[in-house]
Ligand code: GTP
């Protein structure tokens with residue numbers, strides 16, 4: 677798929693102020709610093725479209741980006757950011773869960789996982805939460821450039837094994853790097869397929 681235009685639309689803390697539910701959208705979620713905002717920039721080829729940072733906790737709001745004037749990519753704040761206060765974390769959960777559970781135009785959630793790490797409990801738990809609510813998701817492993825291919829594959833297999841303890845089938849898994857653009861076409865063609873279904 678060719679991305680002809682990518683524009684920032686709106687940032688929100690309030691679900692009531694999101695754009696109307698008329699265009700399909702895809703949301704990026706995962707631990708703080710896993711590379712959600714970087715992946716949005718990589719897919720759209722627009723540096724700085726989504727704000728990134730070396731420090732976790734950069735994205736704090738629900739950010740909509742309109743792509744080809746036809747669908748949205750949605751950047752969400754990360755989970756598991758230890759330095760935010762407990763009440764902040766609870767607020768995060770309410771606000772994001774509200775979005776994930778109520779947003780009718782949400783086609784699929786992309787759960788981002790750091791390909792350098794062995795399966796993390798918080799990621800598995802988050803997948804289980806999505807599964808229980810029947811929210812469609814796929815897994816996108818990030819930062820492939822920081823590993824040898826074998827290491828990424830090893831961690832992906834281990835993650836799959838862990839998921840099979842909770843799920844009958846494991847959702848699609850893609851490996852990406854925002855640094856080298858590895859996996860870009862796979863993510864975009866996944867979106868294209870869903871858009872055309
Ligand atoms: P929060 O908004 O804080 O939840 O983080 P995020 O998940 O949006 O992460 P972000 O995209 O801001 O990236 C965090 C850091 O990881 C930045 O320093 C990025 O440059 C780096 N990074 C992200 N993706 C990649 C990648 O594929 N390869 C490498 N080498 N670095 C990456």
Ligand code: MG
Pocket residue numbers: 712713714727728734735751752753
């Ligand atoms: Mg971010």
